[in-house]
Amino acid sequence: MSDHKKLYNLRTWRRLSKQYRLDNPLCAECQRQGKVYASEVVDHIIDHKGDYSLFWNKDNLQALCMPCHNRKTAQENPEYIKLKKAPTTIVCGSVGSGVDKYIQSLLKPDDVVIDFDSIYEMISGCDRYIKPKKLFVYVNKIRNFVLDIFSQESKVNHVYISMGVGDVAKIKAMQDKFEDSKVIILNTDEETCYRNCKNSRKMFNAPTDWLKLIRQWHDDFNKHKPMEDWIVKG
Ligand SMILES: [Zn+2]
Secondary structure, eight states: OOHHHHGGGSHHHHHHHHHHHHHOOBOHHHHHTTOOOBOOEEEESSOOTTOHHHHHOGGGEEEEOHHHHHHHHHHHOHHHHTOBOOOEEEEEEOTTSOHHHHHHHHOOTTEEEEEHHHHHHHHHOSOTTOOOGGGHHHHHHHHHHHHHHHTSOBSOSEEEEEEOOOOHHHHHHHHHHSTTEEEEEEOOOHHHHHHHHHHOHHHHHSSOOHHHHHHHHHHHHHHSOOOTTOEEEO
């Protein structure tokens, strides 16, 4: 904690700010805009940056609600302003449809890729096509945690989410989680998907019935109509 942040921990300040809010129960900024909102914090009108006289000067204080305070802080700190919700692209397809390659072809610096298989690989130490069943629940938890982080304001450029499910409702739910998101479906035909699996030595060695997985994805996807704003390739 920087020295001037410590000022807020002083009992004198806590007492002063508590009294100030009691005396000023409404948000000053909201009042200026003709709105009535309860104050939640005491703000220094001019950023004190550790300057004692500015810190303790009652004329430099105003009571604000949290939204007004956050807005003001963002304007004072350019670092804050850079935070925004990153545009998000959700890329869906069955195994062998080329989702990984497709995302790789779009990546730029400061982009983020959220991919279930990579998380599996990370925590199991196994090859990405070998997925110890007991770890599934934890991989899922980690993925949800990462999704939560990047559905909020951040400094990243673009978020890519790789999805291996074909269930239209699940894809839609993911899209709803991210404000500015688009969906691209790689509806690669089953034969090509299977050929890609066979041609990948790593996949070929994994004890998995790829054909069954590919069929499953296409069955799921064909059950419902995709949303109108989705891009369906193939
Ligand atoms: Zn306010």
